[in-house]
Amino acid sequence: MSISTKYDPIEVEDKWYQYWLENNFFHARPNPEKEPYSIVIPPPNVTGELHMGHMLNNTIQDILIRKARMEGKEACWVPGTDHASIATEAKVVRMLREKGIKKSDLSREEFLKYAWEWKEKYGGIILEQLKKLGASCDWERTAFTMDDDYYKAVIRVFVDLFNKGYIYRGLRMINWDCEAQTALSNEEVIHDENGEKSILYSVKYKIKDSDEYVIIATLRPETIMGDTAVAINPKDERHNHLIGKKALVPFINREIPIIGDDYVELDFGSGCLKVTPAHDQNDYEIGLRHSLEVVDTINLDGTLNEKCEIPRYVGKDRFEVRKLIIEDLGKTGLIVKEEESVTKIGRSERTNTVVEPKLSLQWFIKMKEISRKAHAAVMEDEILLYPTKFKNTYNHWMKNVRDWCISRQLWWGQRIPAYYFGKVEEDFVVAETPEDALNLARDKSGNSNLTTDDLQQDPDVLDTWASSWLFPIEVFHAFGDDKFDAQKGKLIKGKNADLDYFYPTDILVTAPEILFFWVAKMIIAGYEYMDEKPFRNVYLTGIVRDKLHRKMSKSLGNSPDPLELIKEYGADGVRTGMLFSSPAGNDLLFDIKLCEQGRKFANKIWNAFRLVKNWKVDENRPSDQNDFALNWFEARFNQALTRLEDHFSKFRMSDGLMTVYKLIWDDYCAWYLEMIKPPFGEPIDKATYDRTIDFQERLMKILHPFMPFLSEEIWQQITNRTTEQALIVSEWPEPKAFDKLLIDTASTAFEVVTNIRNIRNSNNLSPKEALELQILTSSKEVIEKASSAIQKMANLSNLTFVTDKPDNCMHFVLQSGEYFVPITGEIDVESQIEDLKKELEYNMGFLSSIMKKLQNERFVNNAPGKVVEIERKKQSDAEVKIKALEERLAKLI
């Protein structure tokens, strides 16, 4: 039988994924016999494609869920997708535009039909891609934030929050995207770090009934016609005499008050600020303080309207008007200065157009009250964030939480269930269905003749996060009619087996940039509807960057195609590659070399398996010469497993992988297998073979979460397994107590081996040439225990203990004793002397630093006895070593 020396992941991976699926290993259901363990996936955008961030995220989740499954928990990983209203709508609009269809030519229903078609076509892609990665999601539970149930849940929650008084409709300064014609949340507005160049104009405003002028500075002259005041800092000696007078707006000569407000900076521009409440957040707030008139001169599409009073400007885009008005102001000599200025102007994340601050009627959630428990939960460690530094960030944000604008002027999403029936702003009702709305409207208006035709539903949809904040609850179909107590506004316990069993989930793995968008909001919803947190732990991954520290993105073109990567390196290789460089919470500098390292690791494991697989067993062969190796590896395995568990408990995935990596590569392959390996062609004894198989099985178990495919393949090849015996559902090993002394003995032995190999290296001695070793030591037992291993690993013909120092030897001194290797060839005495001198010098320096400490009375008196003891031991060890080196040196000279 021959097995390839190269591990080929491609066929193996598809085979096992299919096998796991067919046997339903990913599916979980409430099981009172077992402890639940659940994770909900951060739902990717429904029309998105897998990128490196997803790869990292989902690898981590899969590792956790696989380990939990092996630990005998009922492990449930719920997958799903997010309808992502803005992103998806933008894509659909673009797609339609390419077909020559304008959104504005379509009815809402027609548009949604296209959107759903788009969703059906592309919606599943990303989940299929996750399967290639090995994600062991419970696919039967796949959720979509616009599923019928889910849609209803979101509406139900809106109505409930409205009835509880958390939702209100209000006039607010919002970020308006003139191109997409929608409001944007602050988070969707991008400010370029370096700012953008712009020109700051100084413009003269005449003072009424006077020849004086006031000079204001503005970046946005096109908003001049919306000015309703000029503000001056009352402390400003230069201008404060003007406060109380009136200024005249250029061209239209509107009289506006000159007011005092300390918002105005003394040393920016001219010190006088034109106040345009309709078009600037700060100006709006100044306006509120001084009860200023609001003149809104800009339309939703960014053109100016007739309120600007200048016909030449009406209907033209704000940027065009800027050019025109500068021309006009220039002609009349009103511009006194133009200077270059850099401003951190906001642009829409989606359309990249300059965001227009705009007053608009929007729906809001009052955040202060509703977020209180969510704030406390993190501060009091009811929910743990990894890494913990995000706790501070979270705190800062929650303390200063602002009301959440949840309406979006889009069609793709849950439509706001508010129905208008009259002329006045207050003439609306909020209800889950049009029928309920009609009843409410009849009550509210006192007009029992109202019909559904008199009701107009709000055209806007809800912010995506206002649906995905229910994800950890609603994936379990929580808000059904009989499960929700509308009176209390709570979900009823005991009505939903899945929810009762799996909620709260164990961990959420997501990106730090959506800590507030999504994580905080889920916590809020969790406490509001379940009186319970949605997850115990939050693991925040870093951003995947390239070697130049740039964020990997499609637009930069610096992101490899994940599926291509998987093809080339295998899913196992890519998974480990991602993890090799991924400390929790830090950005990951992705380097394709790491995937290569992952692939090499897979190959290494494969070959170790091949070696063992090909051994012939001889039942009659004695095994005692391997006792040391067997017992040592047993101890070493448990030591590593203990470490691994510790890493897992702190979500240090990268360290966990490295622990397994070193255990397999260094300890198992480089030392253990080499120690027990029979000479070529010879069989191995039964006892050693059996235990090696046992080791290999346990190694595959702890490898499985990281490299599920390779480990399952080897597992199944070691022995024929029944379905129930598949590795994916096998039992995770318990860390046992281990013999630390034995591990120390082994490292002493390995140190000896390394030194002998070193001697070979520096004397050009072939590893095939057997050497002799003579040892002068006071602790013979330690070496004796490991002597057969040392002989084998160092290729010694002979290992003897001596009482006198032999001549003509290569020589080294270790803590454990003095070692002599007679060699036949010429010994380079000069270089030996050189080396000895160096080593001696180092040890003398070491000793003197210790002596300094020990001679310091304050150290001896104050330091704990144990520490002093250690120093004394160091001293005597160093003295012994120095003595040996000196004697040796004397002999050579």
Place this chain on the structure above:
RNA sequence: GGGAUCUUAGCUCAGCUGGUUCAGAGCACUUGGUUUACACCCAAGGGGUCAUAGGUUCGAAUCCUAUAGGUCCCACCA
């Protein structure tokens, strides 16, 4: 402007409550190797005043203060 956080080997990072895990790991690098499991490999080796300056202490990579530089979040000057 407010806040957080970081600076340890060429690179990416570990180093928890100050003392044997104290100067570490992986990769990269150098040297040598056709040792029948693996050249996707083996063996050995060289790399660091722990950002800088002070302080606390018997003792500091670890605690404190300041400085410099980086990263992130929030707010934002018209």
